[in-house]
Amino acid sequence: MTRFNTHVEDHGTHVTIHTPDPFSYQQVVAYLNRSENECLHRVDGATVYKAIPINTEIAVMAVSNPTPSRIEIRLLESGGCAVSDALLAAARYVWEWFDLDANLVPFYQLATGDPVLKTLVTDYYGLRLIGVPDLFEALCWAVMGQQINLAFAYTLKRRFVEAFGTRTTVRGHTYWIFPDACRISELTPSELTALGFTTRKSEYLAEIARWMRRGAITKQGLLALPDLESVVDALTDIRGVGKWTANYVAMRCLRHRSAFPIDDVGLHHAVSRLLGMNQKPTREELGVLFAPWHGYEAYATFYFWRHLLAPEY
DNA sequence: CACCAGGAATTGC
DNA sequence: GCAATTCATGGT
Numbered sequence: 001m002t003r004f005n006t007h008v009e010d011h012g013t014h015v016t017i018h019t020p021d022p023f024s025y026q027q028v029v030a031y032l033n034r035s036e037n038e039c040l041h042r043v044d045g046a047t048v049y050k051a052i053p054i055n056t057e058i059a060v061m062a063v064s065n066p067t068p069s070r071i072e073i074r075l076l077e078s079g080g081c082a083v084s085d086a087l088l089a090a091a092r093y094v095w096e097w098f099d100l101d102a103n104l105v106p107f108y109q110l111a112t113g114d115p116v117l118k119t120l121v122t123d124y125y126g127l128r129l130i131g132v133p134d135l136f137e138a139l140c141w142a143v144m145g146q147q148i149n150l151a152f153a154y155t156l157k158r159r160f161v162e163a164f165g166t167r168t169t170v171r172g173h174t175y176w177i178f179p180d181a182c183r184i185s186e187l188t189p190s191e192l193t194a195l196g197f198t199t200r201k202s203e204y205l206a207e208i209a210r211w212m213r214r215g216a217i218t219k220q221g222l223l224a225l226p227d228l229e230s231v232v233d234a235l236t237d238i239r240g241v242g243k244w245t246a247n248y249v250a251m252r253c254l255r256h257r258s259a260f261p262i263d264d265v266g267l268h269h270a271v272s273r274l275l276g277m278n279q280k281p282t283r284e285e286l287g288v289l290f291a292p293w294h295g296y297e298a299y300a301t302f303y304f305w306r307h308l309l310a311p312e313y
Numbered sequence: 314c315a316c317c318a319g320g321a322a323t324t325g326c
Numbered sequence: 327g328c329a330a331t332t333c334a335t336g337g338t
Binding site for chain 2: 142143145146147148149150151152153200204239240241242243244245248261263264265266267268269305308
Binding site for chain 2: 327329330332333335336337
């Protein structure tokens with residue numbers, strides 16, 4: 001949060017964030033709007049609505065973009081605490097969610113001399129790596145997405161959230177908070193398989209919930225580890241968390257710039273498509289392609305994912 | 314109706 | 327160690 005204080009202004013009824021270049025709110029919203037089935041935020045035009053937990057209550061924010069270099073955050077509900085506290089919490093959430101602490105200038109400079117990256121940063125100029133700040137959510141979402149199509153993953157997430165999460169309704173819209181690990185750790189196996197999770201995935205989710213409940217895995221603890229390798233080692237101790245999931249979480253929750261889910265099928269499709277290949281790239285080809293981008297694998301991967309949202313031709 | 318999906322654990326050699 | 331197998335259901 002090095003630059004947070006200098007970029008955020010409290011206006012009493014709302015806060016504004018001056019966004020560091022390069023940044024495009026439009027690109028961020030395009031990514032947030034990628035699934036009709038998303039249940040943890042709502043996009044209406046150019047406004048993004050999201051609920052976040054405040055103490056034991058729920059605050060609901062509306063995020064908009066009054067000027068190109070400014071994000072505005074208002075509250076639809078302050079969760080029973082002081083408005084200024086809830087606004088600050090909302091601003092901190094958006095700051096992390098949209099990865100506004102990152103300096104993208106070096107990545108964009110690297111891209112100017114690289115044909116592939118140049119295409120990506122031109123097409124999606126200002127896109128930030130949208131995060132999943134809650135560790136339990138990031139782990140669960142990764143596990144839910146293992147080996148199934150994304151549309152089904154969103155359906156599973158919605159069922160999971162609506163079965164075990166908490167909700168608040170404001171102005172006719174319902175906003176959900178992702179379930180707490182303690183709640184999930186208490187479930188019987190059948191309560192998860194009933195939602196469409198396979199037996200194994202149900203076990204994985206319950207296992208992750210137990211690790212988190214007993215404090216064996218915490219975001220703070222993982223952030224304190226010296227490097228990505230240590231993070232992957234720690235996370236893969238959990239049954240159900242392999243290298244793909246560990247790198248996914250490192251990338252979207254812990255903000256490791258070198259995190260690289262190299263076995264990601266979506267990434268394979270995106271690379272194949274952007275480079276005009278007839279088949280999916282091999283692991284070796286991916287290694288060669290990404291080698292010059294070392295230190296920026298996470299952003300390169302994220303931009304490739306964004307590329308999948310674009311129409312085929 | 315096949316084929317596959319933003320994988321991981323287990324098994325077999 | 328590494329490759330093959332199993333899991334297991336909805337989307338297209």
